[in-house]
Amino acid sequence: MKMFTCHCGNTLFFENIHCLSCNSEVGWCPACHRMSGLLVSPDGAYRCGYTACHAPLLKCHNYVVEQVCNRCLQAGPNDQLVTQLCDYCRYNDTIPDLTVEGNRERWYRLETGKRRLLYTLDLLGLPYGKAEDGIQPALSFDFKADVSLSGNHWHTMGDHEQVFTGHQNGKITINLREAEDVEREKLRVSFGEAHRTIIGHFRHEIAHYYWEMLIQDKQEETFNRIFGNYQQPTYAQALERHYREGPPSDWQANYISVYATMHPWEDFAETFAKYLAIVSVLDTARHTGIGEGIDPTKADIGDMIRSYQRLGLGLNEMNRAMGLIDLMPEVLVPPVIAKLQYIHQIILEARSGMSIPPATRSST
Ligand SMILES: [Zn+2]
Ligand SMILES: [Zn+2]
Ligand SMILES: [Zn+2]
Ligand SMILES: [Zn+2]
Structure with missing residues (x-):
């Protein structure tokens, strides 16, 4: 992973949403492919902070509304009125039940891992996409919990109580439990694994995706x-x-x-x-x-x-x-x-x- 520079000269990291020096909002600019300090015009429109770029930008819906993303889209003339999903969030088929306390934080951690995975795929120039992009298999993500806490009682989610982390026909499912450090460490020790990480799950499951695309x-x-x-x-x-x-x-x-x-x-x-x-x-x-x-x-x-x-x-x-x-x-x-x-x-x-x-x- 690279490190990036804000227009104020401060270092920015891939996960940042604010510059800690000039307090500008920060987001991924898809025009110049880097984390950038965002310039805000009086009408609230964003532009990339890099002098050589200055692309008009729109924050991802999952950035503005859900606070689990930090990417922007390139904005068209009338795009400031509606929020859209960024190039990485558009693959989400199922997001966690956000009425459950703690699920937004768990989802945020999964998104952080997913962004790092897709960054590496982009770095390598590996193909991936949705059906409308003409890519087979079509990539998608399901982030699900197998039980939810409601009041003081655990109750099941319905017929399919247990959610398995895995891959099938382009869909990568991650059990939300993997976003909890204590749970993940317990599983790591019980399975005798050297490491068990969120990013590791994404790297493993995308491998099954590429088996279907490149080998089958x-x-x-x-x-x-x-x-x-x-x-x-x-x-x-x-x-x-x-x-x-x-x-x-x-x-x-x-x-x-x-x-x-x-x-x-x-x-x-x-x-x-x-x-x-x-x-x-x-x-x-x-x-x-x-x-x-x-x-x-x-x-x-x-x-x-x-x-x-x-x-x-x-x-x-x-x-x-x-x-x-x-x-x-x-x-x-x-x-x-x-x-x-x-x-x-x-x-x-x-x-x-x-x-x-x-x-x-x-x-x-
Ligand atoms: Zn700055
Ligand atoms: Zn830019
Ligand atoms: Zn996004
Ligand atoms: Zn596997």
């Missing part, structure tokens, strides 16, 4: 060779076995995480999520002057991994100095690196719009 019916043979046959055992059989037997004792020799051992789809999702984390770490390091300044959108995967591992040595020690869990706890063994290389390749192909056609897939 296109390069399944190559996928099966690298991650294993996803049809045998079936997902249901693999799930049952995983919770009955647990992971193989030597799982770290082949997998990025315990969950990755469950089924080839989850191995792909866990490894793809790690790839996005590596990109995000390298991009942030570059813009904050830490490490070698590798640009993850241009670098070779070998250089990316070497740079990430070197950063990990220092940053893990830094966390230990502060009594925190390791920032980069995983070991990138050769079989995991081979999977990351494949993911790097499909991302390069998706970016250039040259996915491997089915006719040539068996030769790769």
Whole structure:
């Protein structure tokens, strides 16, 4: 992630809504692609604060009304009269029940993770969109709680009491419970996970989205060779076995995480999520002057991994100095690196719009 500069000269961050120095309102400008201090005219209209841009802007509905977003849209002549959803909020199909105390704060935390995910996808030039954009599968998000607190009584939400965090046909569902630190930490410890974060959930679920977009019916043979046959055992059989037997004792020799051992789809999702984390770490390091300044959108995967591992040595020690869990706890063994290389390749192909056609897939 970059850091940005307000028109007053102060540093702005991706999550800001105010400049702490000049008190200007702050928002993402889609014209110059950065966080910007907003200039307000006497009639209340906004413009981007960058001298070279000054685009007329409109705050997202979820910024003005719901206070869970900090992005703007480019404003047309009559647009100041109506609020609209920004380029990132337009994917929300279901938002939390805001009559429940605390849900707005939980929703805010999920939106923060979602914005960081979409920023990384934009950085990599990965395609995503809605049906009207001509993109398949069409991306959408559901943010739901499985129970709600009403008065002093817990009551169910109806027939589908339990909401599973997951992906299906382009829809990413996140259980609102994942936005609560205590709940998430309990789950992390009970599942023996190194990390459990909101951004991590988004990175994992978007991987299933890209499996459907880039691999299904296109390069399944190559996928099966690298991650294993996803049809045998079936997902249901693999799930049952995983919770009955647990992971193989030597799982770290082949997998990025315990969950990755469950089924080839989850191995792909866990490894793809790690790839996005590596990109995000390298991009942030570059813009904050830490490490070698590798640009993850241009670098070779070998250089990316070497740079990430070197950063990990220092940053893990830094966390230990502060009594925190390791920032980069995983070991990138050769079989995991081979999977990351494949993911790097499909991302390069998706970016250039040259996915491997089915006719040539068996030769790769
Ligand atoms: Zn300022
Ligand atoms: Zn601008
Ligand atoms: Zn928005
Ligand atoms: Zn998954």
